Amino acid sequence: MIEILPDKCDFCGCCVGVCPEDAIELKEANIKIIEELCTNCNKCVWSCPIEVLKFNRNGVKVENK
Amino acid sequence: MKNQYDIIVVGAGPSGSMAARFAAEKGVSVLMLEKDRDVGYPVRCGEAVSEAGITEFIEIDKRWISTEINNFSFIAPDKSEVILPLPDRGYILERKIFDYALAESAAKAGAEIQTRAYVYDLIFDGNNVSGVKVEIGGEQKEIKAKIVIAADGVESRVGRWGGLKTYTDFREMESGVQVTASNIPVNQNTIYFYFGEKVAPEGYLWVFPKGNNLANIGLGVSGMIGKKKSALVYLNEFMEEHYPDAPILTRVAGGIPCTVTLDRIVTDGLMLVGDAARQINPLSGGGIASGMIGGSIAGKVAGEAIKKNDLSYIYQYEKDWNNRLGKRHKTFDNIKNGIFHFSDDKFNSIAKSILKVPIEKRTLGNIFKIALFNNPSLLLDVAKVFFQK
Ligand SMILES: Cc1cc2nc3c(=O)[nH]c(=O)nc-3n(C[C@H](O)[C@H](O)[C@H](O)COP(=O)(O)OP(=O)(O)OC[C@H]3O[C@@H](n4cnc5c(N)ncnc54)[C@H](O)[C@@H]3O)c2cc1C
Ligand code: SF4
Numbered sequence: 001m002i003e004i005l006p007d008k009c010d011f012c013g014c015c016v017g018v019c020p021e022d023a024i025e026l027k028e029a030n031i032k033i034i035e036e037l038c039t040n041c042n043k044c045v046w047s048c049p050i051e052v053l054k055f056n057r058n059g060v061k062v063e064n065k
Numbered sequence: 066m067k068n069q070y071d072i073i074v075v076g077a078g079p080s081g082s083m084a085a086r087f088a089a090e091k092g093v094s095v096l097m098l099e100k101d102r103d104v105g106y107p108v109r110c111g112e113a114v115s116e117a118g119i120t121e122f123i124e125i126d127k128r129w130i131s132t133e134i135n136n137f138s139f140i141a142p143d144k145s146e147v148i149l150p151l152p153d154r155g156y157i158l159e160r161k162i163f164d165y166a167l168a169e170s171a172a173k174a175g176a177e178i179q180t181r182a183y184v185y186d187l188i189f190d191g192n193n194v195s196g197v198k199v200e201i202g203g204e205q206k207e208i209k210a211k212i213v214i215a216a217d218g219v220e221s222r223v224g225r226w227g228g229l230k231t232y233t234d235f236r237e238m239e240s241g242v243q244v245t246a247s248n249i250p251v252n253q254n255t256i257y258f259y260f261g262e263k264v265a266p267e268g269y270l271w272v273f274p275k276g277n278n279l280a281n282i283g284l285g286v287s288g289m290i291g292k293k294k295s296a297l298v299y300l301n302e303f304m305e306e307h308y309p310d311a312p313i314l315t316r317v318a319g320g321i322p323c324t325v326t327l328d329r330i331v332t333d334g335l336m337l338v339g340d341a342a343r344q345i346n347p348l349s350g351g352g353i354a355s356g357m358i359g360g361s362i363a364g365k366v367a368g369e370a371i372k373k374n375d376l377s378y379i380y381q382y383e384k385d386w387n388n389r390l391g392k393r394h395k396t397f398d399n400i401k402n403g404i405f406h407f408s409d410d411k412f413n414s415i416a417k418s419i420l421k422v423p424i425e426k427r428t429l430g431n432i433f434k435i436a437l438f439n440n441p442s443l444l445l446d447v448a449k450v451f452f453q454k
């Protein structure tokens with residue numbers, strides 16, 4: 001499950017640009033993952049320039065970087 | 066605002082404003098929608114352009130020029146510096162004001178503009194895109210249009226709703242982060258590029274002066290690199306080493322899709338322009354000028370399609386774009402793939418060879434000869450750039 005740390009987010013859209021499933025919704029200062037569409041591929045996590053997204057297994061936060 | 070327009074443009078960046086302006090100049094009704102409160106803000110950009118890249122569209126106005134650039138400095142991993150005079154004059158913009166001026170020119174041509182307007186879906190008439198669903202100040206609304214132009218940037222989703230595959234492979238997306246810092250004592254007429262494993266692997270770091278020792282310092286690294294270490298960590302390390310005490314006025318993140326234009330940028334009733342169409346120059350990562358070119362062609366073609374009452378004419382845009390820049394970007398992309406995989410040793414030896422050439426003889430031609438001598442396989446690709454019209 002992809003977790004967003006929204007306080008860190010700059011709303012830049014880089015993650016939206018790489019998501020193959022169109023599973024991220026970004027407004028002016030508001031971001032969310034559309035869980036039904038997300039396949040947990042992790043590409044958004046790798047592309048976020050400032051480490052806002054994390055891959056979270058079974059509720060345990062796994063540091064990806 | 067009406068309930069129906071000939072053309073709706075989504076996104077008010079450089080490509081959207083040019084699309085809106087060139088369409089409106091054909092005498093059709095145009096509405097441009099922007100999700101943010103302000104056109105042109107936040108600025109997620111190094112703000113570098115060549116003079117030739119913008120004067121096609123707007124007269125130089127010192128209100129939106131920070132600095133004039135005449136030199137290019139390349140810093141190899143071993144820190145040897147090569148300075149080259151630029152063949153074309155360049156500028157570092159004040160993009161907030163520049164983007165405003167572009168939107169203003171669209172308004173002058175007759176386009177309507179609405180900010181705080183988030184487009185969340187398309188409407189269809191059969192298979193044809195026939196308008197947008199938009200949230201304006203919390204209120205949802207449907208607005209019809211004969212043609213929708215998606216200029217919604219790197220985060221583009223509008224194209225996907227219209228059935229076009231618009232996402233960028235994460236390996237080709239440069240994850241960018243930039244600070245605007247003061248007390249950066251570099252030559253104010255020179256742009257600086259740092260290459261190498263340590264600074265920005267599969268990408269580069271830039272220092273672009275904005276006058277009075279203020280500078281945009283940023284970098285991009287590919288998603289493959291970001292998997293192990295984020296752009297932010299690379300930038301922090303650079304700042305720590307070079308400018309540990311520089312006050313930071315702004316920090317922004319951003320994605321730069323450094324790849325070729327999408328195969329399809331038109332579908333029935335929908336056209337994509339700028340970053341949304343992946344019209345960035347994949348070698349430099351510059352997308353202001355190329356987005357304006359894409360936007361202007363799309364706007365012109367869309368306006369003509371309405372005038373002719375023949376909506377299938379919008380497919381002409383795909384051809385016109387490919388002839389103007391799209392094909393050339395394919396070659397740039399090949400060169401990029403070569404350069405991004407240069408080893409530190411190769412960068413160092415290229416710098417060393419260029420330094421042997423006296424500065425007055427450092428023409429682009431001579432530099433290319435040296436770079437190619439070090440990497441003959443790039444020769445074919447470079448030859449293509451020069452022999453293409
Ligand atoms: C860190 C960084 C540095 C860069 N440096 C340079 C440089 O030095 N020189 C250069 O030429 N290029 C540079 N670029 C690239 C350049 O910024 C872009 O190519 C350029 O801004 C693209 O213009 P655009 O009009 O296509 O999109 P944008 O300028 O991104 O505009 C898209 C607009 O659409 C709006 N939007 C998005 N979704 C919606 C929606 N659903 N509804 C309504 N509105 C929406 C957005 O809010 C935005 O205002 C850089 C990019 C980054 C990230
Ligand atoms: S890439 Fe990171 S900073 Fe940018 S919008 Fe996504 S989560 Fe936020």
Ligand code: SF4
Nearest residue numbers: 019038039041042044
């Ligand atoms: S994990 Fe993959 S599918 Fe899920 S939001 Fe991120 S990029 Fe999209």
